[in-house]
Amino acid sequence: GGSERPLDAEFWEEFEEALLAADLGVGTSERILEGLKTVARQEGWRSAGQAVERFRRDVERFLDLPGAPILLDRKPTVVLVVGVNGTGKTTSIGKLAARYTAQGKSVLLVAGDTFRAAAADQLAIWAERSGSQIVRGPENGDPAAVVFDGITAGIARGVDLIFVDTAGRLQTKNNLMEELKKIRRVTERALGRAPDRTLLVVDATTGQNAISQAMLFNEVTPLDGLIVTKLDSTAKGGVVLGIVERIERPISYVGLGEAIDQLEPFDAREFVATLFD
Amino acid sequence: QLSDRLGALFSRLTGRGRLSESDVTEALREIRVALLEADVSLSSAKSFVARVKERALGADILESLTPAQTIVSICHEELVALLGGAEARLQFSDAPPSVILLVGLQGSGKTTHAGKIALRLKEQGRRSLLVAADIYRPAAIAQLQRLGEQIDLPVFERGTADPVETARLGVAEAKRLGISTVIIDTAGRLQIDDALMTELERIRAVTKPHEVLFVADAMTGQEAANVADGFHRRLGITGIVLTKMDGDTRGGAALSIFERTGAPIKLIGVGEKLSALEAFYPDRLASRILG
Numbered sequence: 184g185g186s187e188r189p190l191d192a193e194f195w196e197e198f199e200e201a202l203l204a205a206d207l208g209v210g211t212s213e214r215i216l217e218g219l220k221t222v223a224r225q226e227g228w229r230s231a232g233q234a235v236e237r238f239r240r241d242v243e244r245f246l247d248l249p250g251a252p253i254l255l256d257r258k259p260t261v262v263l264v265v266g267v268n269g270t271g272k273t274t275s276i277g278k279l280a281a282r283y284t285a286q287g288k289s290v291l292l293v294a295g296d297t298f299r300a301a302a303a304d305q306l307a308i309w310a311e312r313s314g315s316q317i318v319r320g321p322e323n324g325d326p327a328a329v330v331f332d333g334i335t336a337g338i339a340r341g342v343d344l345i346f347v348d349t350a351g352r353l354q355t356k357n358n359l360m361e362e363l364k365k366i367r368r369v370t371e372r373a374l375g376r377a378p379d380r381t382l383l384v385v386d387a388t389t390g391q392n393a394i395s396q397a398m399l400f401n402e403v404t405p406l407d408g409l410i411v412t413k414l415d416s417t418a419k420g421g422v423v424l425g426i427v428e429r430i431e432r433p434i435s436y437v438g439l440g441e442a443i444d445q446l447e448p449f450d451a452r453e454f455v456a457t458l459f460d
Numbered sequence: 461q462l463s464d465r466l467g468a469l470f471s472r473l474t475g476r477g478r479l480s481e482s483d484v485t486e487a488l489r490e491i492r493v494a495l496l497e498a499d500v501s502l503s504s505a506k507s508f509v510a511r512v513k514e515r516a517l518g519a520d521i522l523e524s525l526t527p528a529q530t531i532v533s534i535c536h537e538e539l540v541a542l543l544g545g546a547e548a549r550l551q552f553s554d555a556p557p558s559v560i561l562l563v564g565l566q567g568s569g570k571t572t573h574a575g576k577i578a579l580r581l582k583e584q585g586r587r588s589l590l591v592a593a594d595i596y597r598p599a600a601i602a603q604l605q606r607l608g609e610q611i612d613l614p615v616f617e618r619g620t621a622d623p624v625e626t627a628r629l630g631v632a633e634a635k636r637l638g639i640s641t642v643i644i645d646t647a648g649r650l651q652i653d654d655a656l657m658t659e660l661e662r663i664r665a666v667t668k669p670h671e672v673l674f675v676a677d678a679m680t681g682q683e684a685a686n687v688a689d690g691f692h693r694r695l696g697i698t699g700i701v702l703t704k705m706d707g708d709t710r711g712g713a714a715l716s717i718f719e720r721t722g723a724p725i726k727l728i729g730v731g732e733k734l735s736a737l738e739a740f741y742p743d744r745l746a747s748r749i750l751g
């Protein structure tokens with residue numbers, strides 16, 4: 184409603200429903216609501232607009248964490264991309280690669296998904312579209328071997344930036360999370376240090392399970408940030424508040440469509456503004 | 461666990477004698493929270509709790525020695541009755557070929573489940589022609605072809621030519637080859653993408669499918685019912701495939717989708733392998749959603 188709308192029980196109820204509908208989750212919604220109601224009493228707010236304004240400011244500030252974008256301050260800069268099945272890892276890598284090749288940087292894509300049908304073919308098309316190089320291995324081969332070879336090749340070729348694509352995996356599958364640990368170890372061995380960024384790709388249409396995804400992936404390979412995809416859908420991606428609350432890492436980029444140019448650096452203000460429309 | 465939470469709630473309350481109506485109200489709130497945490501949509505959670513309330517108040521809960529168990533049983537029974545009331549088997553035509561159209565959001569598991577369904581039907585003696593109608597996603601056709609090879613079934617594709625025409629020609633091809641079933645894999649799309657939804661309407665018009673299956677990721681959040689509704693209004697969904705149920709998501713989206721569309725849940729995806737397909741068991745899903 185308008186900013187002149189009174190701050191009454193009906194407003195609070197509608198506000199709570201909007202938070203829930205945006206996938207903030209019961210716990211996060213309740214905490215936010217209690218916090219706002221307390222301040223409303225203390226500061227004697229009368230209009231709904233005051234609550235909405237304060238909410239926006241608080242969440243923007245909460246989500247505005249440092250260390251989000253990929254910086255090419257080391258050569259090669261290595262970015263490991265992880266997440267559950269179908270979230271948009273491969274597509275996001277293609278989009279990210281294009282942003283950097285457009286700046287004249289040399290980019291290498293490593294096809295670390297050796298399992299899923301046509302995964303490497305898919306990445307190869309993104310390499311072509313973005314003007315990147317690609318290293319791939321045999322289907323059903325050891326993904327760690329491809330990752331090691333890929334990073335080694337990237338170092339030898341003097342590329343600026345390497346993206347490592349990995350297979351989608353549900354966070355509760357221990358054998359697959361062990362495989363990811365191995366990929367992480369192998370990355371460190373090939374590079375002589377930790378990867379510069381490990382990014383978790385989360386689908387904005389996902390519900391509360393995204394929190395468990397973030398926590399378990401973070402345990403296996405420490406995350407530096409998130410990519411939230413499919414924000415062009417009707418989903419609001421509100422679960423990321425719960426994620427940031429738990430792992431205290433920034434949202435680095437957002438996916439806004441399937442085309443190569445539909446990826447943006449995360450803008451907290453923009454994100455919060457669309458939570459309610 | 462809902463029974464533990466209600467048990468803890470009631471043991472606090474029954475410490476002072478029998479339950480009151482307001483105690484029951486508190487239990488219902490707890491149930492609503494459990495459903496929301498399971499990603500059930502707010503409106504489905506509310507209407508479900510209303511159903512339970514009606515039965516709970518008539519069930520002598522206030523006299524019960526084990527009120528928590530009684531309420532949980534009511535929840536479970538109501539959820540099973542709600543989810544289990546529909547025809548859960550795939551429907552086929554008497555006049556082949558029978559057409560199955562797979563639709564849904566990006567990344568939900570359509571292509572994988574085209575392969576899974578084809579394999580399952582093959583094991584039951586029905587041969588399928590897989591039709592590659594996703595002309596957008598890089599290597600989508602290669603992906604379906606790879607799956608076809610794995611299960612030794614043909615894949616009909618015409619590259620990036622008009623997918624509506626490809627679908628129509630695919631059905632004609634199945635007829636020509638005497639193949640009883642056509643499974644059409646389509647591109648993932650948003651229900652709000654008018655151009656792509658129109659494409660899907662045209663595919664349906666020219667192929668006259670006997671099953672239009674909405675493939676839904678089990679971990680979908682609060683938008684699940686709205687998304688499914690968008691597809692249902694324009695296409696008429698005849699069944700739901702719930703994917704990635706091998707994870708630990710509670711799968712509340714299934715209740716929201718089913719409640720909103722009335723389309724029966726027919727198949728459950730439980731892994732990446734083509735053999736990872738299960739029939740739908742309402743009591744299993746009910747237990748999982750209630751947590």
Ligand SMILES: Nc1nc2c(ncn2[C@@H]2O[C@H](COP(=O)(O)OP(=O)(O)OP(=O)(O)O)[C@@H](O)[C@H]2O)c(=O)[nH]1
Pocket residue numbers: 266267268269270271272273274275296299302349350351352384412413414415416437438439440441566567597648650
């Ligand atoms: N609408 C929309 N679709 C997206 C976005 N990002 C990716 N997609 C689509 O989501 C689907 C899955 O994308 P992929 O890149 O294959 O996802 P993935 O995480 O690599 O999948 P797996 O490797 O199988 O786990 C594709 O159809 C993409 O086009 C986005 O921001 N918006």
Ligand SMILES: Nc1nc2c(ncn2[C@@H]2O[C@H](COP(=O)(O)OP(=O)(O)OP(=O)(O)O)[C@@H](O)[C@H]2O)c(=O)[nH]1
Pocket residue numbers: 268269299351353564565566567568569570571572573594597600646647648649703704705706707728729730731732736
């Ligand atoms: N664990 C698990 N993974 C699944 C299941 N079904 C599909 N997947 C995986 O989910 C990812 C996406 O599957 P696809 O079949 O490519 O999804 P899609 O709906 O065809 O994607 P688009 O065509 O891009 O819309 C792949 O990594 C699949 O292996 C399932 O039941 N369990």
Ligand SMILES: [Mg+2]
Pocket residue numbers: 272273274296302348349350351
């Ligand atoms: Mg991928």
Ligand SMILES: [Mg+2]
Pocket residue numbers: 570571572594597600645646647648
């Ligand atoms: Mg597909």
